[in-house]
Amino acid sequence: MWFEIIPPCAIICVALYLPGFATYHLNKAICGNAYRRNTDERFDRVMYMRDYRINKNVYQGQGLEGIPDK
Structure with missing residues (x-):
């Protein structure tokens, strides 16, 4: 059915979102500023x-x- 695509779509969306989220917070923790x-x-x-x-x-x-x- 159509709802079987929801878990793979959620995994792909999270995988694409994580690098930007992690970069922002790692730069803020290490450099003191969120943007390099x-x-x-x-x-x-x-x-x-x-x-x-x-x-x-x-x-x-x-x-x-x-x-x-x-």
Whole structure:
């Protein structure tokens, strides 16, 4: 009957939903932010490393007070 498709459909839907759900919560637990930064381009990687060097936390920005005075 038509209702025999419900269990396989539920399994497929859960299997497709889990990676996105897990990525969101793992990034939130490990990095402190639910979304990871995109570092596909060279400029983005340079900005990521700059934020890490200045603040040690790439997900919390600081203003000029975060830049050391040599």
